[in-house]
Amino acid sequence: MMWELLVALGRLRPRLGPRWEAARRGASAASSSSRPAAGGAGVRALVYAQHGEPVKVVELKNLELRPLGKSDVRMKMLAAPVNPADINMIQGSYGILSELPAVGGNEGVGQVVEAGGAVTGVKPGDWVIPADPGFGTWRTEAVVSGESVIKIPSDIPLLCAATLSINPCTAYRMLSDFEQLRPGDSVIQNAANSGVGQAVIQIAAALGLRTINIVRDRPDLQKLTDRLKSLGADHVFTEEAMRKPEMKDFFKNFPRPQLALNSVGGKSSTELIRHLGHGGTMVTYGGMAKQPVTASVSSFIFKDIKLRGFWMSQWKKDHGTDKFKELILTLCDFIRRGQLTAPTCSEVPLQDYRVALEASMKPFISSKQIFTMQ
Numbered sequence: 364m365m366w367e368l369l370v371a372l373g374r375l376r377p378r379l380g381p382r383w384e385a386a387r388r389g390a391s392a393a394s395s396s397s398r399p400a401a402g403g404a405g406v407r408a409l410v411y412a413q414h415g416e417p418v419k420v421v422e423l424k425n426l427e428l429r430p431l432g433k434s435d436v437r438m439k440m441l442a443a444p445v446n447p448a449d450i451n452m453i454q455g456s457y458g459i460l461s462e463l464p465a466v467g468g469n470e471g472v473g474q475v476v477e478a479g480g481a482v483t484g485v486k487p488g489d490w491v492i493p494a495d496p497g498f499g500t501w502r503t504e505a506v507v508s509g510e511s512v513i514k515i516p517s518d519i520p521l522l523c524a525a526t527l528s529i530n531p532c533t534a535y536r537m538l539s540d541f542e543q544l545r546p547g548d549s550v551i552q553n554a555a556n557s558g559v560g561q562a563v564i565q566i567a568a569a570l571g572l573r574t575i576n577i578v579r580d581r582p583d584l585q586k587l588t589d590r591l592k593s594l595g596a597d598h599v600f601t602e603e604a605m606r607k608p609e610m611k612d613f614f615k616n617f618p619r620p621q622l623a624l625n626s627v628g629g630k631s632s633t634e635l636i637r638h639l640g641h642g643g644t645m646v647t648y649g650g651m652a653k654q655p656v657t658a659s660v661s662s663f664i665f666k667d668i669k670l671r672g673f674w675m676s677q678w679k680k681d682h683g684t685d686k687f688k689e690l691i692l693t694l695c696d697f698i699r700r701g702q703l704t705a706p707t708c709s710e711v712p713l714q715d716y717r718v719a720l721e722a723s724m725k726p727f728i729s730s731k732q733i734f735t736m737q
Contacts, residue, residue: 408502409716409734412464414455417720421453421467423713428506433479436509438491442525443471443500444708445723445732446558447649452497459496459676466499468734472515472524473505482509490517492528492691494684496676503713503736513684515691519698522705525733526558531694531703532687533648533675534562538570541644541671542622546571549617551638552624553577553602553631554651556587556729558706561594563624568595569702575620575638577605577631579726587729590707605634614638622646629654636662636670644669708733 405425413420431437449468451457475489485491491512493500498511515524538544550567554560555576567574576591578584580601588599598617604610619640625632626649635645636658645668647656662668679687697703709730711719719732 406502406504407713408499409467409713410464411453411467414453414460414463417450417453417467417724418717421716421720423716426466426502428504431477431479431506433481434509435479435506436475436482436485436491436512437477437504437506438473438475438512439504440471440473440500440502440736441490442521442710442736443468443734444526444558445719445734446470446529447651447723448496448529450720450723458674461497461499465497466502468500468502469493469496469498470526470529471498471500471734472521472527473500473512475512476504478509484509485512485514489514490524491515492524494687495679501713501716501734513688513691516695519695520705522708522710522733523698523703526705526708526731527691527694529675530558530706531562531566531697532678532690533559533673534566535690535694536675536678537624537646537648537673538563538566538572538622540673541646544570544572544622547573547618548622549573549575549597549620550622550624551575551577551620551635552626553635554626554649555591555596555599557626558731559624559626559648561591561706562703564591564594564596565703566697569697569700573597573618575600575617577602577634590729594704602631602634605638610638619643624648625656626651628652628656632656633658636668639666639668642667642669644671646671646673648673706731710735 405427408424408426409421410424411420448457452460453467473491475485475487475491478486492515494511494513550572552560552563556578564574574597576596576599578587578601580603591599621640621643623635623639623645625635625645625647628650629652639645658670694703707730710733713734713736722728723732
């Protein structure tokens with residue numbers, strides 16, 4: 364458990380193997396080693412040459428595209444979000460880091476413009492997403508290996524496609540892989556207003572699961588509560604409310620959750636453990652509080668709880684591209700049925716990147732910042 368937390372905080376680096384070392388270099392290599400474009404023209408990209416606070420180290424630059432090889436594709440990026448992992452990578456505190464200088468962004472959707480003669484998996488016009496982290500999606504165009512992108516359906520909304528490969532995938536896997544949940548069972552989560560949290564609410568509702576959703580108190584709490592309930596949340600509580608004795612009465616009429624999803628750590632995760640049912644599992648996938656997970660001895664002895672960790676990048680490495688493609692298609696089915704939507708988003712032109720980076724780091728912001736490249 365501590366290993367996952369240390370990786371999330373950047374204090375340990377996992378060993379990833381040759382393909383993943385190549386992916387780690389992708390944000391730099393795919394941008395022609397971040398060479399400035401001659402005459403000031405070319406591809407626009409958000410580049411950082413050193414680690415630090417994003418608003419200070421990220422710059423909008425013009426870069427050259429490298430020549431298209433026979434195994435390459437040229438793609439134009441359509442939209443790319445700002446995720447916590449992107450911020451952590453720029454700060455130098457994530458589990459994997461791109462070689463510097465690097466283009467920011469791990470997630471997004473692009474459209475193939477041209478394909479080399481040896482490329483068979485995609486063709487011009489196809490929508491594609493990165494196959495691995497460290498891609499460098501905060502740019503207008505890229506020339507990359509055809510194996511570094513995955514084709515996705517183009518009949519889903521653009522913002523759904525741009526935010527498809529991390530948060531919804533994380534939510535689905537955590538709901539599926541740790542406990543054998545049945546319709547009517549309950550799940551409890553903190554950071555319920557996050558991108559993963561919103562996806563958990565929707566996917567759980569589609570699977571017939573009930574959710575207890577914990578958020579921090581804030582001035583617009585009722586507005587946030589209404590938003591989460593419109594997505595399918597059964598109950599929304601503040602962190603403070605979960606600590607009150609009255610919660611015992613709540614659980615007299617609501618099933619104790621067998622699965623808890625923790626993205627915060629510290630006291631918040633301790634409360635999740637306290638409310639878990641006997642034999643339940645808490646899965647940690649983030650550490651926003653930058654505090655350790657603490658569980659009482661009695662939770663292990665008398666409740667037989669289990670503490671696990673989850674990292675979507677590791678899941679993709681362990682299960683391979685084909686399984687990841689299957690997961691993407693499953694989520695696209697949820698989207699087509701109206702059971703999964705993109706998180707609340709604010710679309711920001713690439714040139715206004717400082718606005719997006721600053722907003723993504725402010726507390727109580729429930730809107731995901733999305734760079735638009737048009």
